[in-house]
Amino acid sequence: MARQPVSSAPLAAKWRKLAEQRCIEKGERLTPARLAVYAEMLTRDRPVSAYELIGLLEQRQKRKIAPLTVYRHLDFLIRIGLVHRLQSAQTYLPCGHPDHAHESQFLLCSSCGHVDEVESRGVERLLSRIADEHGFRADKAVVEVKGLCGACAAVEPG
Amino acid sequence: MARQPVSSAPLAAKWRKLAEQRCIEKGERLTPARLAVYAEMLTRDRPVSAYELIGLLEQRQKRKIAPLTVYRHLDFLIRIGLVHRLQSAQTYLPCGHPDHAHESQFLLCSSCGHVDEVESRGVERLLSRIADEHGFRADKAVVEVKGLCGACAAVEPG
DNA sequence: TAAAGATTGTTACAATATAACATAAATCTT
DNA sequence: AAGATTTATGTTATATTGTAACAATCTTTA
Numbered sequence A, B: 001m002a003r004q005p006v007s008s009a010p011l012a013a014k015w016r017k018l019a020e021q022r023c024i025e026k027g028e029r030l031t032p033a034r035l036a037v038y039a040e041m042l043t044r045d046r047p048v049s050a051y052e053l054i055g056l057l058e059q060r061q062k063r064k065i066a067p068l069t070v071y072r073h074l075d076f077l078i079r080i081g082l083v084h085r086l087q088s089a090q091t092y093l094p095c096g097h098p099d100h101a102h103e104s105q106f107l108l109c110s111s112c113g114h115v116d117e118v119e120s121r122g123v124e125r126l127l128s129r130i131a132d133e134h135g136f137r138a139d140k141a142v143v144e145v146k147g148l149c150g151a152c153a154a155v156e157p158g
Numbered sequence C: 001t002a003a004a005g006a007t008t009g010t011t012a013c014a015a016t017a018t019a020a021c022a023t024a025a026a027t028c029t030t
Numbered sequence D: 001a002a003g004a005t006t007t008a009t010g011t012t013a014t015a016t017t018g019t020a021a022c023a024a025t026c027t028t029t030a
Helices: A013-026 A032-042 A050-061 A067-079 A121-133 A150-155 B013-026 B032-042 B050-061 B067-079 B121-133 B150-155
Strands: A083-086 A091-094 A105-109 A115-118 A137-148 B083-086 B091-094 B105-109 B115-118 B137-148
Touching: A013 A032, A032 A050, A032 A067, A032 A091, A050 A067, A067 A083, A083 A105, A105 B121, A121 A137, A121 B105, A121 B121, A121 B137, A137 A150, A137 B121, B013 B032, B032 B050, B032 B067, B032 B091, B050 B067, B067 B083, B083 B105, B121 B137, B137 B150
Parallel strands: A105 A137, B105 B137
Antiparallel strands: A083 A091, A105 A115, A137 B137, B083 B091, B105 B115
């Protein structure tokens, strides 16, 4: 199976450098196929499902792409911290603060689909304290708040 | 299609009364089939997937049950507040504090599968404040902390 | 260069969830 | 009580999300 040349969405140099840096830190390899998935995600300002992403990539590359391929690339991107998975929506989102490692919380607008990624040390600390109080050793916290973003709240009733 | 009589897992009177009360409050109807799903969930002390639940119910009732049936009953139980869905695991869990309406947070042990349901007004307030600061109108928060419960943490390395 | 390990491709399939429409039961209206 | 309306259930099919197993290819390193 000769590997196809990968045609990728345009990717600003800063994102590429970021990805390279993260790979060095994590001892991972950056390949064209992996970068292409990241680039494709960056063309959207909304979370995408894995299969939406497959569709986008197939259009871009004019060929079939197996689900597993994309899932593997997503796993990679999550592993190096460039992508988040929204557990409550089963979708994927490029990290909004990719310049440093962090835990995130997400504000998901149920009207327009926009997601705000926020980074509150306070939430981290509080959840960590609560875990402690229950004799629980916390590893990772999923915090996803559903509601209406400012723009949509201004329009909707209520 | 004549409806089958439903053979149900044993269900303590207090759970039945609770379900009845919740239905009155919400203007919903309690049916044998719905109660049977709740009863089956209460026989487990762990979250179950929808399909595990289908299997349990099929064994109990000695007949095929369509996925949609169980999903509908789960939706009902969630609607009246007797069951939670764990978004990060895609599993379902009877509410641990079903006597009153509340938001919950969950501590999920990745080793033994046990889940602690906690109810922190502090978390609610903090998330609500953060949402406000971002001009976001919060509706519901998903808070699921993965890690090790006390018992498992005592055994595992680290 | 050869071996080892990581990445990708390919096929098939598992697990989770819903759509569309028919039937049955409960509730409401008159 | 009869018919109309709403709610709940049954049935079939299908959509969506995610993995297993294994072969082929590329990269790194000894």
